[in-house]
Amino acid sequence: MKGYLRPYIGKLVFIWLVALLGIGASIALPLIGKEVIDGPVAHGDQGALLPLGLLALGVGVLEALLTFLRRWAQVGPVLGLETRIRDDLYRHLQRLPMAFHNEWQSGQLLSRATTDLSAIRRFLGFGMLFLVMNILQLTTVTIVLLNMYWPLGLLVAGSAVPIVVVSLRFEKRYILISRRVQDEQGDLATLVEESAIGIRTIKAFGRRHHVFDSFDDSALKVYGTSMEKVRHSARFFTFLEVIPNFTLALVLLLGALAVGGGDLSLGTLVAFTTLMLQLVWPIASLGYILAMSQEAMTAADRVMEVMDTVPEIQDGADTAREPRGHLRFEGVEYRFPGAESPVLDDLWLEVRPGETVAVVGATGSGKTTLTSLVPRLLDPTGGRVTIDGHDVRELELGSLRQIVATAFEEPTLFSMSVRENLTLGHLDSSEEELDAAIRTAQAQFVYDLPWGLDTRIGEQGMSLSGGQRQRLALARAVLSKPRILVLDDTLSALDVETEALVEEALRRVLRDATGIVVAHRASTVLLADKVALLRGGTITHVGTHHELLEAVPEYRELLAQDADLDPSEGALR
Known part of the structure; x- marks a missing residue:
């Protein structure tokens, strides 16, 4: 897949740069809020309130513009990449000999050219970008929190340990289930295609119910595996929702005690909790992104399974000039x-x-x-x-x-x-x-x-x-x-x-x-x-x-x- 990304390196660098600036703007807003509370609000300085308010407004508008620019810039490369892969896959299928097509089910090839490529596009267009952005945001915000008030910062950093452990276990299991679902969907597509092509024979022999039963068995098999995949994901996603919310509750409790004891200013606590809230989405979305990445990796393996097949019938170098047909x-x-x-x-x-x-x-x-x-x-x-x-x-x-x-x-x-x-x-x-x-x-x-x-x-x-x-x-x-x-x-x-x-x-x-x-x-x-x-x-x-x-x-x-x-x-x- 590296070769497909090469033409879009320049645009991808631009997208990453815009994304990083957006992260910087989102972190800057709570820090400006801290200065507002601990400065003009705490001291009743109305004159200093307006410049900080305008600065916060400007940073907010900048963040919105950077988000729009990032989304606008990433559409072209992602769709272009999917189109190139699909074109190359189809071109390669045309080169492969009849022996290959006799062995492969048409539904499996169809699912690779449609469903699998869509999974790759979704990850490249959304998952990969947010995976890196979320990791950067988690790392940067945690460092900022440690600098603001290290006891609460350590609490936030420590909450990442169970998330990492559970994520690794989730990933191994999810890869296997995801592959099974995609293979079973290919088998189901084959049944649908064969039924559509052979509809005259099915009707002529009155085998409508028999064919439907075969389809229903395959559909239920896909349903069962998909439900297993959903249940596995749901447990993981729930865990990701609980950890940051529980950590936030502890931060508010311990932070309030620190403010009462004079160890922490009110503005710092507000900024700390605001930044802490910025971590809820990256952590909660981690499950979706990991699931998306595993589906994309499985899809890429299935696509490359075809692309890596070397055609047994290779093109020759000679051209027949004025052939006689002997x-x-x-x-x-x-x-x-x-x-x-x-x-x-x-x-x-x-x-x-x-x-x-x-x-x-x-x-x-x-x-x-x-x-x-x-x-x-x-x-x-x-x-x-x-x-x-x-x-x-x-x-x-x-x-x-x-x-x-x-x-x-x-x-x-x-x-x-x-x-x-x-x-x-x-x-x-x-x-x-x-x-x-x-x-x-x-x-x-x-x-x-x-x-x-x-x-x-x-x-x-x-x-x-x-x-x-x-x-x-x-x-x-x-x-x-x-x-x-x-x-x-x-x-x-x-x-x-x-x-x-x-x-x-x-x-x-x-x-x-x-x-x-x-x-x-x-x-x-x-x-x-x-x-x-x-x-x-x-x-x-x-x-x-x-x-x-x-x-x-x-x-x-x-x-x-x-x-x-x-x-x-x-x-x-």
């Missing part, structure tokens, strides 16, 4: 972290420029993992993937992902307009290019939406059918005009008639690009120049569709599951 998988292995056996093992495959290869395999054979290696959503744990002879790990990620475009079986659409969703991969697209991509994907339905391309679709595109979402994802991939187009079973949700129209348009697109098509349907296989059969984590056969139909029984069985194939004839109807 793609090769050379002895590729991929093993998920902690898995005993690899998903892909010693996989070899070559796709020449302008050539399209259909990858066919049983469910769970690793087809999606294979396609994820091309744009480096995953990196192979062995072997390498090359484009035009360059290992993809040596290419800049921005350059690589301009060459490669992917359309997934489960398309992701964002809560923005159709136009914005389509142009994510190519922001400078013209209306003609946009229309061509829409027609290629047979997504002309967008023109019938209430506001056409400017219609805002719901989160995850839930207002659209599965086939419509797939066609928009396909149009987005086509619009980027990639040298390598990866289609991960992108046509699975289309009806037969629409699929035939999309395939006809895709043939024209694939003439100018290198293509990898994950296929489950026999009709989709015909888009490809050749077919690669994926089995046991490796490519076992490569050939044309008709060659594999005739020579490879497993290939024939896989495609026989599709209604378009007559296995007895070994050909498409």
Whole structure:
């Protein structure tokens, strides 16, 4: 966090200086009052009363102005700091690989970007400043009190001992409870997000009460831990209220006896008690500030937990110039972290420029993992993937992902307009290019939406059918005009008639690009120049569709599951 504070050092020094002057002004007022009581009031000197009164008024106005100036000056740095951390956190999340996002709950990441950063901002904007101010005020006032009348000063200083001891015990316990609350809030946020995204499934299966019970259990868990945190805080805060008030009562009692015995002047006692009252708020607020500091420290640990994660997929240094799209998988292995056996093992495959290869395999054979290696959503744990002879790990990620475009079986659409969703991969697209991509994907339905391309679709595109979402994802991939187009079973949700129209348009697109098509349907296989059969984590056969139909029984069985194939004839109807 030190690096984030560096740009604001100048402003922070100014804020501290103003705060110190404000403390000085607040201490000066009781001392002026002492002089008023022991001087003009005690001696009936009306002439000396006015200057001291005006001095007290001036110091009071100065203190008010310094307080306003401090609060005005601290807003910018605090909000700026929170914004910088949030931007860096989001930027870092974008750099982290899919393996990281698969392991982390989205609600935990969301709570770090919102709740945790708010806790850090509150402490930096209020807690840290007042923690230092209160310590300075306590120290300075205690020294002044010792100089004014040391017996009562020792009493005030001695009252700090039990406060320090109890504060240390409170801090250790509070750290643990605070972390539990924040983690449980992240789990609760995950439940809310998943319920919102999966609301159709929940309603379709009539599981509303079951989902609510799960949410209620998590909410009660947060409630229970929060109540434990409140009870722990309440005991500590009560103790902090009792000690200064009890000390003040003793000061008034002993001070009155000292005035009666002539050991202490009335003005000194009034100033002493006034200064003593200035210690009540710093001591009473100590609990709130310590609680705030522990929440901020826990929040900072949770944020840095993400920020300290080193991306496994690092940006390369090379830039592909005039890419041709010659793609090769050379002895590729991929093993998920902690898995005993690899998903892909010693996989070899070559796709020449302008050539399209259909990858066919049983469910769970690793087809999606294979396609994820091309744009480096995953990196192979062995072997390498090359484009035009360059290992993809040596290419800049921005350059690589301009060459490669992917359309997934489960398309992701964002809560923005159709136009914005389509142009994510190519922001400078013209209306003609946009229309061509829409027609290629047979997504002309967008023109019938209430506001056409400017219609805002719901989160995850839930207002659209599965086939419509797939066609928009396909149009987005086509619009980027990639040298390598990866289609991960992108046509699975289309009806037969629409699929035939999309395939006809895709043939024209694939003439100018290198293509990898994950296929489950026999009709989709015909888009490809050749077919690669994926089995046991490796490519076992490569050939044309008709060659594999005739020579490879497993290939024939896989495609026989599709209604378009007559296995007895070994050909498409």
